[in-house]
Amino acid sequence: MGQTIVEKIAQSHMAEGPNRPLRAGDFLSIRPHRCMTHDNTSAVMSKFKGIGAKKLKDARQMVFALDHDIQNQDEANLKKYRAIEAFAKEQGVDFYPAGSGIGHQIMVERGYVVPGSFVVASDSHSNMYGALGAIGTPIVRTDAAAVWATGEFWWQIPRSIQVVLEGRLAAGATGKDVIITLCGLYNHDECLNAAVEFTGPGVAALSMDARLSISNMTTEWGPLVGWFPVDATTIGYMRGVRERLKALGVERFAEKDIEEWAERSPAPDADAAYSARIVLDLAEVTPHVSGPDTVQTMQSVAEIEGKKVRIQKAYLVSCVNSRVEDLEAAAAVLRGKKVAAGVKFYLGAASKWVQEEAEKRGVWKTLMDAGANPLPPGCGPCIGLGVGLLEAGEVGISATNRNFKGRMGSRDAKCYLASPEVVAASAVAGFICTPESADATPRGGGVRATRRYTELAAGAGAAEKVEILAGFPQRVTGRLVFMPQDNVNTDAIYGKDYTYRDDMTPEMMAKVVMENYDPTFASRTRAGDVIVGQFNFGTGSSREQAVTCLKAKGIPLVIAASFSQTYLRNAFNNGFLCIEVPELVARLREQFGEEIAAKEKTIIAGDEIDIDFTSSAISWRGQTFNFPALGSVPQSLVIAGGVENLVAKRLAI
16 A cells, blocks of 8 residues: 555654554654744743753754734733744844744745645644645644654644546636635545645646635645645746845755656555545635634635625735735735725735745735735734724625634624735725625536545554553553544643633542533542543643643543544543544444433443554453554653653753
8 A cells, every 4th residue: 555645744754663564543753854943932932842852853853933912012922922032043043033934934935835845834824835845834832842852743643535627717716715625525524634635637726826715725624634736837936936046145955856846746656545536626606705703614705795795804915815916915905906995905925035025016006005904924914913903883895814703803703714816805895795706606516516526445454562661551441431522622631711710630630530521520530540432532721731631530531533633632632532433423323322322421331441562452342442653752752741851861861
């Protein structure tokens, strides 16, 4: 069986892991090509120093870019920024001050992301790097501190889904419409925590800016990776990056590297295994909007235009849609026109270079003449910081990537997402509408006719013999406790009433575990019980107590059909075991169907479940279920009690 692109690129960056070709579910230690942090560099610095580290393992891996709260001139924020800059200078890290641009844009336009590389950032939109044929994926702050100290972080390879693009976009349809369509069509977590490989003849017709938009917003769709193949468009973009860097006296890659990518571009094997395949005909994609308040709901612009949805604010900002092509497209709509009375139109380039290029082409002047309010290159209103936020009762149309309620201002406002062209046209009209030049007429009975989704055969893998390190259990046997609800969130596991209390002892935490899920849980369960959850266990906030409260209760591990990626990382980063075994969960649903129908929240059948880590197998009621082998990487995390302890131990050696 061949490898997917994620498996191949991860293999080429592996520092420790299985001594065989990698496959989905494997745990390994990755040495990333680059690691970017932004304003959260300050928090990573604290973790880095807290584990006893003093010097970065490899300063060339790191990039610091201040981009989130750059409009904030309070002394406390400026002091934080000065401390980050001083640390960067001390350690020899490439540093981009406030006003340089959004970190993700800096990473691609300044040559830190190259085809076939594995690049991470302590920010969820790291998926964007996939547009250049790299693996881009987010890490949490603890992981970033580990990369700083050791050059490595642990990762589990996700399953891969193939997205086949056919045809080409019609006039008025954009890359933003493609990802809005995918988010709206597959809105039941079909791609959650997966790696998406875009492929097919339609890819060639997409510009690099369109690919960057699509990869960036795969984050909102649910995948951890949004990868595009390397083709002539990629090579042309990389040559442009190299020329710009040469003008600055910088060389991050040579012409021979570009020739190598062109001749031997990174690609999946022909016989790679995918968990699903989606086929989308680009010709059927029309302008759409997401929302309000969620990317899981979409409407065609033709449909919403008839409703005359009035807007008060329009936004052309963020790392998803504020590059040169986006600004040019908006300017083409706005040329010779003025923003409607009662509408404020906010404009911020993705980077200083993008703004300079737009100014050189006359694009920036066109946008300003139309009545745009300029903002410095950075995140700003996209994350609810700085000026121009949505106020209570207002409606906004935005070319950003997220429209969660309250994200861009008041929770009593509404926000829709759209392409730069639709944002510009709406700003002029005063209500959500499509540009005059766009054909927004739904074809083929509407965009839903375009989706084709195929579940492919994907087994759990054969049982695998594993060498057990000293201090790690060879097996765990305990009473099975089944939680039959999907999406058990972190607030259900450990409530907000306790999250910010510093006086909670482990004993106290054990008494309130799962209180918001089932008030009887703590009294009915006991130390040694093995929890089995359903899909997307641990979704919600990133509170680490949702892991540590289970450790306090004496729960040795959680098994689930799938986990929230943030919860999974918090678990292993705190030395707590989590195993994905969807086949076991399916069997439990069959066995306890009546109890589930009766809305039982906690099912304790009384019999035991046996987990054998030496053979990667679970036994329950005479049946065996396999799970991805836990090799030296996850074992070491559990033995040490978490990643910070493990890093501190390795630094002391």
